[in-house]
Amino acid sequence: MDDALIIAGRRFGSRLILGTGGFTNHEILARALAASETEMCTVALRRLDPGARGSILDVLDRAGVAVLPNTAGCFTARDAVTTAHLAREAFGTSWIKLEVIGDDRTLLPDAVELLAAAETLVDEDFVVLPYTTDDPVLARRLEDVGCAAVMPLGSPIGSGMGICNPYNLSIILERAGVPVVLDAGVGTASDAALALELGCDAVLCASAISRAQDPVAMARAVNLAVQAGALAGGAGRIPRRRYAEASTPEAGTPVFAPASTPAGNPAQASA
Amino acid sequence: MDDALIIAGRRFGSRLILGTGGFTNHEILARALAASETEMCTVALRRLDPGARGSILDVLDRAGVAVLPNTAGCFTARDAVTTAHLAREAFGTSWIKLEVIGDDRTLLPDAVELLAAAETLVDEDFVVLPYTTDDPVLARRLEDVGCAAVMPLGSPIGSGMGICNPYNLSIILERAGVPVVLDAGVGTASDAALALELGCDAVLCASAISRAQDPVAMARAVNLAVQAGALAGGAGRIPRRRYAEASTPEAGTPVFAPASTPAGNPAQASA
Amino acid sequence: MDDALIIAGRRFGSRLILGTGGFTNHEILARALAASETEMCTVALRRLDPGARGSILDVLDRAGVAVLPNTAGCFTARDAVTTAHLAREAFGTSWIKLEVIGDDRTLLPDAVELLAAAETLVDEDFVVLPYTTDDPVLARRLEDVGCAAVMPLGSPIGSGMGICNPYNLSIILERAGVPVVLDAGVGTASDAALALELGCDAVLCASAISRAQDPVAMARAVNLAVQAGALAGGAGRIPRRRYAEASTPEAGTPVFAPASTPAGNPAQASA
Amino acid sequence: MDDALIIAGRRFGSRLILGTGGFTNHEILARALAASETEMCTVALRRLDPGARGSILDVLDRAGVAVLPNTAGCFTARDAVTTAHLAREAFGTSWIKLEVIGDDRTLLPDAVELLAAAETLVDEDFVVLPYTTDDPVLARRLEDVGCAAVMPLGSPIGSGMGICNPYNLSIILERAGVPVVLDAGVGTASDAALALELGCDAVLCASAISRAQDPVAMARAVNLAVQAGALAGGAGRIPRRRYAEASTPEAGTPVFAPASTPAGNPAQASA
Amino acid sequence: MRLMVNGQERALPDGATVQALVCELGMAEGGRGVAVAVDGEVVPRSQWPESALRPGARVEVLTAVQGG
Amino acid sequence: MRLMVNGQERALPDGATVQALVCELGMAEGGRGVAVAVDGEVVPRSQWPESALRPGARVEVLTAVQGG
């Protein structure tokens, strides 16, 4: 796997996209950003709070990372499209992490509304990165309408359950013609490594880092895990075997005394 | 988790112990050694082959790593003890990776012979690192007789099946008073990261690296994964949750038009 | 769980719905039908083959089971609706197992087309039983448009992988207001038992029975497993515990001699 | 799989062995016994409580089931052997469920003490049924010393976690020359069905039944599940497949109109 | 006249009805388990006797098979 | 005049523009990271100075926050 992640022609040196939600303050976010070595972060749009001090944009600017606005909180294609328009105005970018939620307890996507919104936004020249289920057919439909990547979930947002259905993910990966980003579900570093090993091009991770007891250490951990997974995925892992394969050669094994291998010995038994 | 692994009072900067079996030649081994950043490697004793050119010891010396002899191929406590004596003569070290195999297809340890050999070698002042099953009672018995660490398997040697029974491993970790090294079963980087996250102090890895299509890349991958797992294990991961936990705040969500949230909307439904 | 399965007001004494595809001949099908004790079977519509001898309808009539036509092979809502109309003509039933496939290698459903077809057929007073993914949001949408049951897959048709994502299935079950029938993925009896234990109201099973080496024995096995699962699901299983819970009382344990519990004894150690 | 279970030449019509621990009273035990259709039950020996009313032996006699005394609570070979001697006196049977525990929180067996006790008791002509770990080497050692069956655990006693390591169990089954009884870990019916499908000859189940909210219903459920699993295990299940295998034939699929299969259609795409 | 029946060209006397076609295909009367679509439109059994087939019509005559 | 700003009623001088509202809310000039919708329609920043607000308008003034 090449070191670079390329989405819509843009090159990213890191395969970790950081969600900024959940950090207790901007200072910890800034340190986690540095530890993660990410090059793109998500942000949301909410009603202006005159009392709020400091803008997250300043934090992201100082870190020199790209901004990826999301449409979090939208339950219909219409709201998501409006939110995307506002995001383009607010951030001067046509990139959008498209979220259209169908249920407020699991925050799982609504397939029908999501596809409709994606189609509309692609027609309006947005670079659409949809947060989707692990349904391989829906993932291809999203690619077919022109999404720049597909971002299936491993498990619900913030659930930390990792990849609940590696089979579905592997089918998505097998068919995908655009980058596949695992979005949601990562609970710890090994989940991220596994996603890359399975063939994901990147991981989008928020809560696992922002809500860890030590967000900066976890940011570093997920950063290393993503690199490890990408390397391992490209290194040609050994197959899974039912029986052992000795790592020490049998040839040249000394024999110290007949008595040393009793009758019950399996080596003999099987010889 | 402290950066250092300490076994029998000796400090290691890396939590990856490399098994040297399976590398196609010394040159690749040397490069994998460098990529792995390991500080200790296993070696075996076999009948002298006058034709063999170059000694693995030279490779390990150049890399400046410690030598950990094993007793691979022994099916009885008696053979294992004799092999340990020979190893002490050959390598001038009292450290021994104790293997007493009970079956030649799975290469699983023989609990009874293993414990007997461990007891004998500890009495002779060896630093005993036993390759054992994932049986928590056996692991404690090995600690009780004075082993410097316990090295339970995740799955059979070279099988690449990872950690077949995380439950047993977690019980071993919960009770252990000596370092726990996951030995055998690692198939790829995420397996190693998971082992450290579960609380293992280190991972011993041979085939996953030496038999990968690109051993050097995999050595680097496992190296990063072990660091990632150690960091993540100490960072306080988020709990697994059945339901989602929004990473974007609900407060301040705009309302664009009553029509935009239809009656069927789950948010309403559940409100 | 009541012994009866009720769909659209109709009562079924068996919680196993049998798919008739894959049986090598009508005679084996007839014997499997008897062994399964099912009360409803699926059939498909295909071009009339004048050469074909014997009608499956005769087999089903003799067994006295209800006929559930499917729309297998349809890739669009339009074809599925047309097929449903033809099925109503051919079988004189408004019940339909609605399949709208989105991919011909995995035969996974197409969420958008499926929902559209379901809405149309419900409006035409069909009793719609949709074969769907394990997406909880889609399942609720299907219920919302008036489907008489939802039939999520455990894994792809004929794959025998069982329930790939028990989490999603459990969320569907938690929310469902109509019967939930596990459709597709069952590979053997325990898969069916598990589905009922999780709370499914029934299982639809074809290949696992029809393509087993002994279809009649497997029909009997799945029949028993479905009964077992329904009973167990209603019997209040014990919780999963990390530690053991003795089934033999400790009170009254004899003491034969002090020497009989050595110092190393864990009971003492932990006492 | 033959309907009969044969251990030490004795024939049992049921593959379910019932542990009697945990039932709230003899009356419920009696009804569960009937529902389970078991033919052998375990009992323990404890200090005589003059106040106790009614003997469990009367319950078992009325049900006409065989008595299998256990050595629960023993932590050493010596105590287990003494307890076996007492059981022979008390129950007039040389059959013994041999338990030698190594840890009082997990109640996991102590491999070394267990093997020593088994060897002694076999020499004294006991019919030894050892409760053992899922270690394949230990299981064979127990068979080698003359145990009449081996009874590996799926998970700790009363934990209800099912079969934690199906791999180890499958290796035990592959090698075993005596009946293999899954002992401990069953939490619900599907666990029992799975054990039989994997090839176990029987299941020993106590807490899953005795501590269920409805012990009688669960007894019936596990009874059916064991029958289902035995049948399914012998019926030649379908293989697990990565891709779907249609249960409805493609041949003869009607074509209603060219328009009905849009360009985006996967069937076309892949055709 | 010539028309397509189940994807294959077939000759029928002009004005032949759906009923005639179905019988010719060897359906038992009543023909339970059989359904017909002409040019993508379902023809209810009750209308088989009257509905005349047009030249070039695409006819699907379907019946029950094992499935699903 | 009275209108709804971010879900709360607010009084503004008649004919006040979006620009005026945004400034009053304390946005730095340029106001990067801010976007405005009036009655569900986005108002491009370039039009803030001209676009006058009507009484009863529902205005959403949004800004960047941390988010998933």
Place this chain on the structure above:
Amino acid sequence: MRLMVNGQERALPDGATVQALVCELGMAEGGRGVAVAVDGEVVPRSQWPESALRPGARVEVLTAVQGG
């Protein structure tokens, strides 16, 4: 004499036998399901009538209970 029965001190007439003890504990005759160990050694039922208990003996009188 005094001895330990099932972990508790108990007084018995000198020379009392195992049989006597078991009866005193209320065992039905035959006493199926009961076994006795004295000082860690099993006393076969056949020997209960003859085997006299010594002062200070540790006696375990066990019976069948529900168990695993």
Place this chain on the structure above:
Amino acid sequence: MRLMVNGQERALPDGATVQALVCELGMAEGGRGVAVAVDGEVVPRSQWPESALRPGARVEVLTAVQGG
């Protein structure tokens, strides 16, 4: 004299020492990584020069190899 070295018969001059055998097998002096067992007993390196081999002895001369 004849003896078994690493499982194969071999001829050595009478009275040959372990040291001699090891050298003949081509070990560098010091011969780090080499160990010798005669009839199942380890011969410490320090004793190689003195320990004479007996006819028929079973000698294992081992060295370091790659291993798990």
